[in-house]
Amino acid sequence: MALTKQQQHRRDERIGEILTAAYDIVRDSGLEGLTMRSLARNMGYSYARAFYYFPDRQALITRLQLAAIGDLARHMSLRLIDAGPDPLERLRVAAGTWTSYRTVNPDGYRLIDQSLSSPQVILSTEQRSEVDSALAELLAMVTEAIEAAPFRPGDARLRTEALWAAVHGAAHFEKRGVAEQVENELVETLIRGWT
DSSP states (O other): OOOOHHHHHHHHHHHHHHHHHHHHHHHHHOGGGOOHHHHHHHHTOOHHHHHHHOSSHHHHHHHHHHHHHHHHHHHHHHHHTTSOSOHHHHHHHHHTHHHHHHHHOHHHHHHHHHHHHOSSOOOOHHHHHHHHHHTHHHHHHHHHHHHTSSSOSOOHHHHHHHHHHHHHHHHTTGGGTOHHHHHHHHHHHHHHHHO
16 A cells, blocks of 8 residues: 555655664664664664664665765765866866765765675665766766767776775775875876776
């Protein structure tokens, strides 16, 4: 039976409240502190009620990670406002978004990092399309650089994924204090290789 608009609105509000509570738990206790039991306790729900909106913990974590990916995409769009028209400079600014996001939203950064670093496939086809839409702006910039000829012809999607992988991998050098330098070196190496 389909929900009425009012019922759907209330359901969406409740899901938003649950995600906010879950995000708070992750911020305070880490991802390992987020359980369906801790969520229910935090919200004043019964344990069974916590499963009404999310079938399991992994579904809840995935939803949090997708929200963080959407936040990252918005952060990149804001950074690109002042980037100017040069496609290569816009690509550099976009690549630097990951480093910037780590500072602006460390909790969102950790959620994304944990999903990218996990060897298990946790996203459905629909969820992967949400991630693809978050990378769409980066893909458009790589495509533009190929079409405008600063880049040699090549697979824009593969290059976008290579750029994303380089930036994500470089972030793991934060412990050594050289993440930004490694990121810049990798991005510049890729750009030189594609021009």
